[in-house]
Amino acid sequence: MTRRLTDAEVRYVFAHLGRMVEADNPIETLIDWPRTAGTLRKDCRVRGVPVLFSDAPDMPEPFDVVGGRVVVAHDLVKSAFFLLSAYQEWASGSADEWGRFPYEESIQKELGIEHIAVVNHYFMWMTEALLRQCRINGIRCQVKSPLGGPSLHLSHDVDTARYFTLRKSLFRCAQTLGLRRCDTSRRRMARAAAVSLLRMAGLRNDPDPYWSFDFIQDNEAFLGFKSEWFFLPDDGGPFPPDYDLTTDAEIRSVIDQLSSRGNTISLHAPINCNTSAIYANWLKVLQDVCPSLSRHVRQHFLAISAPRSFRAMQEAGLSADFSFGFSRHEGFRNSYCMPFRPFDHDSQSMLDIEVVPLAMMDVSCLVHRHMCYDDIFLAAGEMLDEVRLFGGVFSLLWHNSTFDEVYHPGVTKFYEDLHLFFSQYQLRQFTLQR
Numbered sequence: 001m002t003r004r005l006t007d008a009e010v011r012y013v014f015a016h017l018g019r020m021v022e023a024d025n026p027i028e029t030l031i032d033w034p035r036t037a038g039t040l041r042k043d044c045r046v047r048g049v050p051v052l053f054s055d056a057p058d059m060p061e062p063f064d065v066v067g068g069r070v071v072v073a074h075d076l077v078k079s080a081f082f083l084l085s086a087y088q089e090w091a092s093g094s095a096d097e098w099g100r101f102p103y104e105e106s107i108q109k110e111l112g113i114e115h116i117a118v119v120n121h122y123f124m125w126m127t128e129a130l131l132r133q134c135r136i137n138g139i140r141c142q143v144k145s146p147l148g149g150p151s152l153h154l155s156h157d158v159d160t161a162r163y164f165t166l167r168k169s170l171f172r173c174a175q176t177l178g179l180r181r182c183d184t185s186r187r188r189m190a191r192a193a194a195v196s197l198l199r200m201a202g203l204r205n206d207p208d209p210y211w212s213f214d215f216i217q218d219n220e221a222f223l224g225f226k227s228e229w230f231f232l233p234d235d236g237g238p239f240p241p242d243y244d245l246t247t248d249a250e251i252r253s254v255i256d257q258l259s260s261r262g263n264t265i266s267l268h269a270p271i272n273c274n275t276s277a278i279y280a281n282w283l284k285v286l287q288d289v290c291p292s293l294s295r296h297v298r299q300h301f302l303a304i305s306a307p308r309s310f311r312a313m314q315e316a317g318l319s320a321d322f323s324f325g326f327s328r329h330e331g332f333r334n335s336y337c338m339p340f341r342p343f344d345h346d347s348q349s350m351l352d353i354e355v356v357p358l359a360m361m362d363v364s365c366l367v368h369r370h371m372c373y374d375d376i377f378l379a380a381g382e383m384l385d386e387v388r389l390f391g392g393v394f395s396l397l398w399h400n401s402t403f404d405e406v407y408h409p410g411v412t413k414f415y416e417d418l419h420l421f422f423s424q425y426q427l428r429q430f431t432l433q434r
Contacts, residue, residue, distance in 0.1 A: 001053075001087060004035045005078050008348040009085070013077050015350060016084065016340055021127045023134055023141040030133050036075040040082070042111065044074070049121045050111050052079040062125035063132075070133040076122045083107075083335040084119050085343035086306040096327075098271070098303040103326040106333075114331025115382040120338065120390040146338065150388045151430035152422060153356060153395040154220055154227035155322060157268050157298060160401055161251060162242045163210040169196035183367070184407055192406040209403040213254055215412075216400065217261060219419050225429055228322070229258050230268035230298045233285045245289050255290050266296040266322075271303055276315035283316065295319040296432075298397075302327040302358070307351060310342040314353045320432055322395065325358025328368040330379050332357055337383070337392030339432065354432060359383050361397040366408055373414045377421060384425050393430050 005013075014028045023030060036055050044050065044057035051057075051074045059073035081087065089101040096102050108114040127143060134141035162168075172193035175182040182189050198204040220227055233245045243251050259265050267286050273279050279297070287293045297318050299309065304323040313321055325333050334340070334357065342351045360380060365371045371379070380394075387394045403412055 001078070001082060001091070002037060002039050004037050005081055006348060009081050009343070010035075010077060012085065012343050012350050013080050016338075017080075017123050017126060019144065019146045019338075020123055021130055021141065021143050023130065024139050027130055030139070031070055031072060031129055033077050034072055034075045036078060038075075040107075046074065046125070047121070049116065049118055050113060051076070051122075052082055052107075054079075063129045065132065065136075068136055070129050070136070072126075072129055076126055080119050080122045081343075084340060085345070086334050087345070089306050090345045095305065098301050098327075099305050100301070100303055100327050101305070101333075103329040103331075106326070108326075108331060108333070108335060109329075113335060114326070114329060115379060115386070116335065117332055117337040117383075117386040117390060117392060118335035120336060120386065120392065124390070145391050146433065147391055147393060147428075147430070149391050149428050150384075150425065151391075151393040152223075152225065152425075152427035153322075153393055153430035154225055155230060155298070155395065155397050156216060156227060157230045157232070157300075157397060157399050159232050159268070159300070159399065160242050161210055161254075163208045163401070163404070164196055164199045164206075165242050166200060167242070169193065169200055172196055188406050192404075209405070210401040212400045212403050213258065215403070216398070217258075217263070219416055223419055223423055226262045226264070228264040228266055228294075228296065229255075230266050230296075230322070231255065231286060231290075232268040232270060232300060233282055233289075234270055245286065252289055259290060259292055264294050264296070265290045265292065266294045266298065267318075269297050269299050271300050273299065274309070274312065276312045279312055279316035279318060283318070297321055297323070299323040302361070307342050307344045307346075310351050310353055310355070311344060314351050318353060320354040320356060322356050322358060322397075324355050325361060325395075325397075326364065327361075328364055330360040330364055330369075330383070332359060332383070332386075337387050337390055337394070339393065356393060356395055356430075356432065358395045358397055359387075360394075362399055362402045366402065366411070373410065373417075376414075377418075380418075380421070384422075384427075387427075388425055394427070395430070 036053050040052050044054045046062050054074035056073045063070050063072045094105050131141055174180040176190045176193050199206055267283055295318050302323050339354050339356050344351055365376050384394055
């Protein structure tokens, strides 16, 4: 990005900063904010945090007071815009087989900042500068808390609801024989395949580890939390669910029960959702099942492309997206731990849909990264420290189907311990403000 920001891009940054601080005068006019045409830097750090654009990389502080006026040393506005607007994704055009921007190509990976809410640090410094400037000039200026304090958003994607199906049983047999990839020992898989076949034949009565709806709610109730459940109505891709929302009475009953207990029911958009018409169609399918359906969405496989997907969601009448996280790594995808509105780089405008960044997903940690439970606690703790510092939101996705002890020994106990871990941070129930 070898240019100065446009006026529209500058307004985008200050629109988000304005959620956190307000003054009697427009905050963008109170200070002479640097606007550099320089290229992205990787050698500039302020208070240990990378500043991506600066003409004064040796300045150790974000600002100074010179002659009774605050002088900002670095282009914090451009640095914030680059990360907050997902400029790297739009400019690079990189995508994997599902259309997702790869973590491996991100500036977050390159600089090792995936657990740091860098944009929030920029906004904190800008707020400090504004408070100092206003105090010097006798102008009223106050800090706001958009979420009312650090918050926790618990959510669950229901891609499949049943463990003991013929298709899954045969697949386990193929894994045992080495015909399909197996991420656990053949001995454990052979036992799982045998249990599946005997259960299918009615010779065993093992509980279904995927039918975990009550278990999940009971754990959340311990914290005093409700959660958001994203139901997949149908998948046009190669992995169809083992139920049909329009005909499966048990699933419809589960949705009613979840809703009656105060949980939010939302759309888990299938892979084929790439236009506003398709989003609207699937929204109606789920709305027929659950009249109290929210206008929220999470894309299956997190297969979201910024800003194209957000445009289609907005046009379909959706109000919020919960997909924006790295699919193969935990962390803040745009280095921000607050809800935000995406920027349409083509039209140079801010879109009217709220995005809640996804910080951690079970599949990323357990399947793609093969993290041990202690490392998951460590990664979550680093991000929760950022959330607590800035009054942001930690959004966790945990599938109802991630309780298979064959693949993940000890996962049930770990999930219970994870809620105890959250309780130490005194988080409030996340509520999206529109």
